[in-house]
Amino acid sequence: MEIKPAAKAIPAETDHLPQGKYGAIYPKSPSCYGFSILAKIIPGREPVFHEYARNIENAVASQPDILAPLKLHYLRWILFPINGETYFMYQGIFDTDFDKYTEDAVALFGAAGVRTVFENLQGFPMDWQTNPEAFVRFVRDHQVPSFLEYGEYPYVSADEIKKALQLKHAFSEMLDQLQ
Amino acid sequence: MTSASETRLELEDIQSGVLRPRPTPYVATYIGFRIDDRKTGRALMGRISQAVTSAANPTSPLADTWVSVAITYQGLKALGVPQSSLESFSWEFRQGMAARASELGDTGESAPEKWEQPLGSSDLHVVLVAVAPDEQRLEGALERARATYRKMSGIEAIWRQNCYALPTETEPFGFRDGISHPAIEGSGIAGTNPQERPLRAGEFVLGYADELGGVQKTEPEILGRNGTYVVFRKLHQRVAAFRQYLKTNSSNVDDEELLAAKMMGRWRSGAPLALCPFHDNAELGADPRRNNDFLFEADDPAGFKTPGGSHIRRCNPRDAAIAGVARIHRMIRRGTAYGPPLPEGIMVDDGADRGLMFAFVGAHIGRQFEFVQSQWINDGVFFGAGTDKDPIVGSNEVSFTLPRKPVRKRLQGIPNFVVTRGGEYCFMPGLRALRWLAELET
Numbered sequence: 001m002e003i004k005p006a007a008k009a010i011p012a013e014t015d016h017l018p019q020g021k022y023g024a025i026y027p028k029s030p031s032c033y034g035f036s037i038l039a040k041i042i043p044g045r046e047p048v049f050h051e052y053a054r055n056i057e058n059a060v061a062s063q064p065d066i067l068a069p070l071k072l073h074y075l076r077w078i079l080f081p082i083n084g085e086t087y088f089m090y091q092g093i094f095d096t097d098f099d100k101y102t103e104d105a106v107a108l109f110g111a112a113g114v115r116t117v118f119e120n121l122q123g124f125p126m127d128w129q130t131n132p133e134a135f136v137r138f139v140r141d142h143q144v145p146s147f148l149e150y151g152e153y154p155y156v157s158a159d160e161i162k163k164a165l166q167l168k169h170a171f172s173e174m175l176d177q178l179q
Numbered sequence: 180m181t182s183a184s185e186t187r188l189e190l191e192d193i194q195s196g197v198l199r200p201r202p203t204p205y206v207a208t209y210i211g212f213r214i215d216d217r218k219t220g221r222a223l224m225g226r227i228s229q230a231v232t233s234a235a236n237p238t239s240p241l242a243d244t245w246v247s248v249a250i251t252y253q254g255l256k257a258l259g260v261p262q263s264s265l266e267s268f269s270w271e272f273r274q275g276m277a278a279r280a281s282e283l284g285d286t287g288e289s290a291p292e293k294w295e296q297p298l299g300s301s302d303l304h305v306v307l308v309a310v311a312p313d314e315q316r317l318e319g320a321l322e323r324a325r326a327t328y329r330k331m332s333g334i335e336a337i338w339r340q341n342c343y344a345l346p347t348e349t350e351p352f353g354f355r356d357g358i359s360h361p362a363i364e365g366s367g368i369a370g371t372n373p374q375e376r377p378l379r380a381g382e383f384v385l386g387y388a389d390e391l392g393g394v395q396k397t398e399p400e401i402l403g404r405n406g407t408y409v410v411f412r413k414l415h416q417r418v419a420a421f422r423q424y425l426k427t428n429s430s431n432v433d434d435e436e437l438l439a440a441k442m443m444g445r446w447r448s449g450a451p452l453a454l455c456p457f458h459d460n461a462e463l464g465a466d467p468r469r470n471n472d473f474l475f476e477a478d479d480p481a482g483f484k485t486p487g488g489s490h491i492r493r494c495n496p497r498d499a500a501i502a503g504v505a506r507i508h509r510m511i512r513r514g515t516a517y518g519p520p521l522p523e524g525i526m527v528d529d530g531a532d533r534g535l536m537f538a539f540v541g542a543h544i545g546r547q548f549e550f551v552q553s554q555w556i557n558d559g560v561f562f563g564a565g566t567d568k569d570p571i572v573g574s575n576e577v578s579f580t581l582p583r584k585p586v587r588k589r590l591q592g593i594p595n596f597v598v599t600r601g602g603e604y605c606f607m608p609g610l611r612a613l614r615w616l617a618e619l620e621t
Contacts, residue, residue, distance in 0.1 A: 021271065021545060068500070069501065070503075071561075095502070096502050096554070100550060100553070103507055103546050104504045107507050110391070130392035131393055157560060160565070
């Protein structure tokens with residue numbers, strides 16, 4: 001099997017893309033589905049972000065599959081300054097289309113009792129738990145689409161990667177048993 | 180947020196067709212109308228509000244016979260509903276089914292340009308559905324319906340479809356249908372899976388809290404309250420092709436039935452593989468107390484009994500480990516056969532048009548009907564199966580994996596056994612809303 005890396009340029013114009021409820025639907029890229037959100041935080045809330053990081057670390061440690069239904073590859077949360085103000089960047093790589101699964105994320109966070117750190121962003125709808133449309137609109141308003149995406153192992157899902165690793169481990173175990 | 184125990188559905192304002200399971204057996208007729216004159220259209224709404232039965236009094240002797248009415252987005256426009264009200268309806272409803280074809284997998288031979296007219300066109304405004312246990316009572320219901328539009332100029336009946344549910348409750352491929360029905364808080368109608376908690380009323384009826392705590396409202400509120408969205412689709416079924424496929428890919432008759440069951444997730448009797456994975460059990464299949472009483476995750480996470488890609492596990496993954504939360508994508512689903520059944524044993528297509536009139540009922544066309552169609556039926560990522568699709572109703576390039584020990588079986592290039600002939604997104608208003616529409620003065 002040849003694993004052929006791939007890159008995809010994403011044009012700035014979105015008129016040619018299929019239009020969904022919240023705007024253009026971006027296609028799956030070699031690095032699967034993903035989105036990046038950039039927004040200003042409410043001044044002085046930096047400590048809340050760091051507390052949130054510890055909470056998520058603990059939540060995942062105590063329940064490792066807590067985020068599994070989101071079909072994630074990676075999440076990155078970044079705080080950075082511009083002209084004395086603190087901005088926040090959230091970047092997620094998923095196997096599922098964010099537009100279609102936002103309500104699932106809202107339901108999952110609600111069921112797990114997880115507050116979203118987005119509540120500390122300027123303009124975030126505080127009724128997000130009962131108003132997923134407002135949640136998606138905020139995200140779309142603050143989403144900055146990629147103009148280029150690359151995949152070393154393109155279009156491969158996290159499930160496939162996990163299965164491949166389990167298979168490798170099982171083979172390795174089998175070979176060990178044959179010694 | 181309203182707590183579950185406080186939910187009380189205003190059943191007297193909800194159309195019977197929204198919540199009430201259909202009788203067995205039954206016959207039904209769909210009639211589609213175009214409104215050419217808005218005043219006549221409004222008069223029709225007023226008359227229909229008298230003919231439509233409510234979901235209250237389900238034990239009435241006449242409760243198994245009813246007329247329902249649903250209106251398309253183009254129909255609301257034809258009635259002169261103000262723009263601000265139109266915009267308060269769901270985005271998907273405003274687009275209409277034909278505009279959502281690529282999302283739904285309605286491409287190629289299922290594409291809207293090949294649909295039966297006037298389905299998918301801007302001419303279809305109102306859909307009446309009459310349901311009754313037999314032809315005689317259906318005629319009575321239809322006569323009540325006809326009385327509402329007879330001698331009215333400015334309204335034209337432009338489409339009709341007769342359909343039926345057999346006493347055996349089987350659909351054209353030969354499987355028992357209509358087994359799974361969710362319980363809805365406040366409806367008084369029990370679900371068929373005792374292991375499923377009742378769903379919040381707002382999943383199915385506008386104006387009530389849904390599973391996320393949100394309440395869908397329209398402008399004005401009376402227009403949407405106690406109404407719901409209804410999606411109907413005319414689905415042609417290639418019964419001979421299905422039989423041929425089973426025969427070609429099996430070594431004997433028993434193997435054919437097992438393959439059919441693996442593709443469906445149930446034996447033709449309705450008995451679920453989850454409860455009888457090796458042999459059919461007709462008694463279990465016919466027992467409504469037991470034939471839907473199961474989950475997947477604890478007993479069968481890998482799908483050795485019920486494949487993850489089988490039709491029933493895709494349409495309702497229950498507690499299986501999947502992307503997202505299955506509960507917020509549940510729907511009321513009703514299927515009614517049309518056309519002559521293909522006689523047993525016939526393997527060659529006789530050219531007759533036969534299939535299913537599919538109906539969805541729910542408050543969220545996007546996260547219920549469209550999500551299930553695009554993510555669960557026509558994709559496999561949600562349970563880790565890549566591009567696999569539903570082996571029975573999936574569209575275009577269909578492949579299916581049967582988990583087996585010691586080696587799985589892969590079926591690729593499965594033909595399309597179901598072709599979309601057309602359909603539409605509709606809104607089924609409450610009875611008060613029908614009167615509100617009748618009294619519009621714009």
